[in-house]
Amino acid sequence: MDAKGRVSIPASFRRVIEASDPNWKSGESPELVIVYGDHRRNYLECYTMEAIEEVDAKIDALPRGSMQRKLLQRMFHGQSFPTTVDETGRLVLPAKLRNKIDLDKEAFFMAAGDTFQIWKPETYDEEELAQTEKWMDDLPEDFDPLEFLDGAGGA
Numbered sequence: 733m734d735a736k737g738r739v740s741i742p743a744s745f746r747r748v749i750e751a752s753d754p755n756w757k758s759g760e761s762p763e764l765v766i767v768y769g770d771h772r773r774n775y776l777e778c779y780t781m782e783a784i785e786e787v788d789a790k791i792d793a794l795p796r797g798s799m800q801r802k803l804l805q806r807m808f809h810g811q812s813f814p815t816t817v818d819e820t821g822r823l824v825l826p827a828k829l830r831n832k833i834d835l836d837k838e839a840f841f842m843a844a845g846d847t848f849q850i851w852k853p854e855t856y857d858e859e860e861l862a863q864t865e866k867w868m869d870d871l872p873e874d875f876d877p878l879e880f881l882d883g884a885g886g887a
């Protein structure tokens with residue numbers, strides 16, 4: 733990350749962002765939404781336009797006035813930041829978002845289909861990687877994580 737808060741998005745992520753922005757045209761800047769969430773979230777989650785529209789549709793389908801709808805509206809509408817990827821494939825992270833996750837020099841990107849997360853590398857190692865290792869420790873020694881895919885309904 734540079735002094736202005738710009739981070740380079742890996743090229744493969746950029747292609748997904750472009751393909752998932754219905755308004756994007758070659759030579760233009762694709763849009764995305766960064767959800768930063770509440771105080772418990774120690775990473776930024778970046779949604780493609782198609783992904784955030786899918787989330788919005790699911791929120792809108794909840795009963796008007798329900799606590800679930802209000803909570804999700806606050807999280808996805810009130811704690812998010814719409815932005816674009818610049819012409820060099822960088823994302824400008826405002827100071828508020830950098831400060832929230834204590835991001836200073838390096839950013840760790842983790843892809844998750846049509847979203848990706850931005851972490852401070854040390855936080856990812858301490859929290860997410862440690863949690864994954866704990867889950868793995870709770871499984872039988874000969875367990876292959878690919879077995880989780882057997883019930884996923886994919887072909």
